[in-house]
Amino acid sequence: MKKSVKIHHYVAFWVVKFLSFIYSRLFMGFRCKDKYRIKKGETVILLSNHQTDLDPLCIIPLFNKPVFPVATDSIFSGKFTSALLTWLGVIPKKKGATDIKTTVKMLDTLKGGGSIFLFPEGNRTYAEFQYYIASTLAKFIKRTGATLILFNLHGGTGVSPRFKHKNRKGRFYGKIKEIITAEEYENMDEGTLFEKIKNGVRVFDSESGEKYKSDIRAEYLERIFFICPVCGKMQTVYSRGSDVFCTHCGKLAEFTEDLHLKPANEKFTFTRLIDWWLFQKKTIREMPVNSGNTAFFDENVELFLSNPYEKRVKICSGNLAVTDEYIKCGEKTFNVKNISNASVISGRKLTFTLSGNDYLIVGNERFNPLKYAFFFNKIDTEMKKNCSDKYFNLGDEIL
Numbered sequence: 224m225k226k227s228v229k230i231h232h233y234v235a236f237w238v239v240k241f242l243s244f245i246y247s248r249l250f251m252g253f254r255c256k257d258k259y260r261i262k263k264g265e266t267v268i269l270l271s272n273h274q275t276d277l278d279p280l281c282i283i284p285l286f287n288k289p290v291f292p293v294a295t296d297s298i299f300s301g302k303f304t305s306a307l308l309t310w311l312g313v314i315p316k317k318k319g320a321t322d323i324k325t326t327v328k329m330l331d332t333l334k335g336g337g338s339i340f341l342f343p344e345g346n347r348t349y350a351e352f353q354y355y356i357a358s359t360l361a362k363f364i365k366r367t368g369a370t371l372i373l374f375n376l377h378g379g380t381g382v383s384p385r386f387k388h389k390n391r392k393g394r395f396y397g398k399i400k401e402i403i404t405a406e407e408y409e410n411m412d413e414g415t416l417f418e419k420i421k422n423g424v425r426v427f428d429s430e431s432g433e434k435y436k437s438d439i440r441a442e443y444l445e446r447i448f449f450i451c452p453v454c455g456k457m458q459t460v461y462s463r464g465s466d467v468f469c470t471h472c473g474k475l476a477e478f479t480e481d482l483h484l485k486p487a488n489e490k491f492t493f494t495r496l497i498d499w500w501l502f503q504k505k506t507i508r509e510m511p512v513n514s515g516n517t518a519f520f521d522e523n524v525e526l527f528l529s530n531p532y533e534k535r536v537k538i539c540s541g542n543l544a545v546t547d548e549y550i551k552c553g554e555k556t557f558n559v560k561n562i563s564n565a566s567v568i569s570g571r572k573l574t575f576t577l578s579g580n581d582y583l584i585v586g587n588e589r590f591n592p593l594k595y596a597f598f599f600n601k602i603d604t605e606m607k608k609n610c611s612d613k614y615f616n617l618g619d620e621i622l
């Protein structure tokens with residue numbers, strides 16, 4: 224077995240570690256007192272909740288030796304970027320789908336003496352609930368013999384929520400929740416280990432009592448919420464400052480410093496983001512679909528061919544419309560039923576796979592890609608048939 228950790232990985236690690244520490248501390252206010260020294264001959268798997276786009280920068284400085292992150296393959300765009308990330312040892316994974324190649328690469332890295340870290344939910348938190356975690360993760364860990372570290376990020380959803388316009392001021396920190404040696408989990412059954420993993424990476428910032436200050440706390444909540452719970456109309460929600468509104472009903476609520484919703488309309492009953500999230504899923508699940516009619520529409524988006532390891536190519540720009548038969552962007556039209564996978568990248572990007580190609584739609588600053596991911600899980604698409612989407616499906620399961 225070839226060694227996974229090369230000399231250049233050590234050099235790159237110390238450079239990245241230094242820059243990550245400086246950036247996360249100065250620009251994100253991140254603090255973490257916990258450190259972990261990887262011993263000679265030891266391999267490590269770190270599992271963490273996922274709160275911000277830059278979480279890897281917060282985690283890398285914990286270690287004294289190179290650790291290789293597992294990241295969405297959407298960042299492997301362009302020959303230079305993909306070559307650099309591959310050289311650094313970043314392990315690509317297709318977002319929102321089971322990826323056997325990723326599993327093999329992780330095993331090879333560990334067998335070669337390397338350590339890895341990943342976010343088992345596979346997605347940044349939106350509305351403060353735990354995403355689906357594959358139960359096969361416990362079986363995978365038991366095969367490795369690596370030391371398991373369960374790590375918690377706290378405050379990232381307050382400082383840098385996924386819908387944000389700008390970062391907010393508040394406490395953002397990390398800590399090691401639990402360290403489980405191979406000897407300890409060897410005698411555990413997979414179910415027990417899986418429960419430890421789920422509970423070990425579960426963090427809800429809204430329960431902390433911490434406050435996050437900003438004059439634009441609610442902007443851009445319409446990247447998440449597109450259905451008004453008062454009147455039921457779609458694509459009428461918009462934000463301004465710390466408040467969220469409906470173009471039909473007026474002010475709905477204030478998004479408070481402690482990450483809750485304070486109703487401003489007597490018919491608006493939600494105080495947590497997750498309640499509004501579940502309402503939207505239920506609404507889409509029960510929504511009638513009129514064949515051939517436009518279900519959702521957005522203006523001024525850009526469409527790219529975005530296959531990993533290839534240069535991202537702009538195909539067209541224009542308006543976006545989706546029906547139960549097609550998805551049309553500008554002059555380009557696709558058969559929506561052939562979509563095998565779809566997911567959301569960051570706050571306002573939609574990626575989908577069709578006929579072996581990956582496409583990326585980038586909208587304006589208030590673009591909501593979630594409604595399309597939900598809709599693809601409602602109608603008769605390949606991704607719905609194969610149950611490939613464990614993240615934006617229309618079930619009510621909250622783990």
